[in-house]
Amino acid sequence: MSEPALQLPLPGFERAQAEWRRDYGARMGAAANPRNRSGIEVKPLYSAADWSAERYMADLGFPGQPPMTRGIYPSMHRGRTWSQRQLIGFGTPEDYAARLAEILAAGASAISLIPCNSVYRGYDVDEVDPLLLGTCGATINTVEDMDTALSAVDLGRISTAMNDPLPFTLLALLLAVAKRRGVPWTKITGTSNQSDYISHFVANHMFFRLALPGSRRVLVDHIAFCQARVPGWNPLSVVGQHMQQAGATPAQAMGLTLSTAIQYAEDCIARGLDPEVFLEGFTFFFDISISFFEEIAKFRAGRRLWARLVRDRFGVRNPKAWRFKFHAQTSGVDLTRQQPLNNIARVAVQAMAGIFGGLQSLHSDAYDEVLSVPTEAAARVAIATQNILREEAHLTDVIDPLGGSFYVERLTEQMAAEIEAVIARIDTAGGMYAAVESGLVQTLLGEGAMAFQERLERGEETIVGVTAHQRDEEDFQVKPLERPERARMAAQIAKFQAFKAARNQAEVRRALDALARAAGKQSENLFEKVVDAAVAEVTHGEICACLRRELGFGQPLVVA
């Protein structure tokens, strides 16, 4: 039953290889090899000369064992597949609660919360143009709003992932609701997505952030607070997705993400936190492009490098902290407005790459995302795609099924080398924080976006329906988008104002004063004061305005 171990040199290998090269050359001539998005040359064939099983223990090992190339858990998708985390958020807190009730009734054990862009930018409902309210997410500004939004949720049992940029007011509001309901904070589980301020500075100016020094401090305060008071909460998700969406190649995105994680780890260590403990709470979030094998290799290489970095660079001995836990989202950049149903095929291929890459959580895009905020029908197809891949196609039967492929192993190695080169470049620039301050990262991303555009224009990349196989007729009718009802939103604004008027104003002032004072004192934990403020019924916009005043706002750096 046991197979003989592969031994090099293989008798006859050289001769057979030479013969193949001759035959291949006779048909194909000297045509140049293509390069993948990360710039790596892709050969027509890989063999035992590129990778051999002699290196199995050094490069791969077994799942759950260093260097974790094959996966971070012994059972991987056999034991537990991935969480299907579809993002939801729309309209008022009541609208969100109604949608959530449906999802929970369907058996969801984890939920996500996407707030309105006004929340992302640090404003309450009465501070922005009402036309924009609730179009992309739910308008949650107060402990009362959060209580309403989560009315159907048993906080001690359901894990909540929130898109919650600093100063993490949504988590603060959630903790305030838990306090109202008598749920101990130690029972609260979930993740702060969008806590990675560096990714916001360089790639996605969608989120409230403080000037760099303030951002840096609040993130570490948040991590320290969660570690001490909300231990079931993952305070940090390091985001490679924004950088890849903004133009980084897959290898660059992975390298910059690992450099960002290194920066945050160093900042936490400088604060006196123990990496053996806090690194267990680090999670990652990536984009999955349609460059299938490249993405698989990106994830395998990233997982291997992170395990080694944590062990060797930070000297961490806790194997749980070596685990590269990641959520991934299929890339919207690859989707097309032309012939939009084609996007279903694209999303399936992207999702497969993520699954073979060993993800822990997956968001598959709706095919109409490039046209508008996804419709419900399209969101259902996105979920069905995941179910088909898992239950019909049996993609989860075997752990790391592409491990040992000559191509995938060689490519994993080459991607790892590219990723390490990016990390070395950032190290030389003084680390990620310094590289963001100087604009180096922003410049890299802009160049990457332009380089991809040029590849398209040179015909090195094809987009079906756009640069090839175009069709004239556009028979696909997009249903007009549902926009929040103006009257409901006006009622929400009135409700918000009534809430503010009815508060204990002395308590509000006390909490805001304490927050402002803590901003000036490094020895205090600012996030603790944010939580106190949320409990005292201070609003999201008031908290953000106070910190903006005290610590300065993080304007985007415009790089030509």
Added chain:
Amino acid sequence: MTGPTLAQRPPKVLVTKVGLDGHDRGSRLIATFLRDAGMEVVYTAPWQEIATVVKLALEEDVDVIGISSLATDHLLVPQVLSALRDAGLGHVRLVVGGIVPDDEAEELLRAGVARVFHPGSAREDIVAAVRKLAADARAET
């Protein structure tokens, strides 16, 4: 010393974003396309106030304004148009690029937007359209 005449001066375009969202891959790329095509580009960071857009258009004497929108900020564009008209800049052409549902794109065109570019628009088309619109804007001043 004689400078170039008005007609010879390259088209001048303001590339910007209004509202709440800040995804800037699109606006940065478009700014580069137009600059590489020889136009003069005034580029801003995202999140501009409508009043700032009008002020910049006036001070910089632009022919065309390009507003990039990914997450519903295009809903504010009719307000930009009326603010431009109020400032006596009715001749300035306004184009929108990004993720705009069909029915709302039609509304924008009816409100006076010159063109709506959707994802996948070719560089040559964008450059040619902006050049033509800049010439139209000049002809009206």
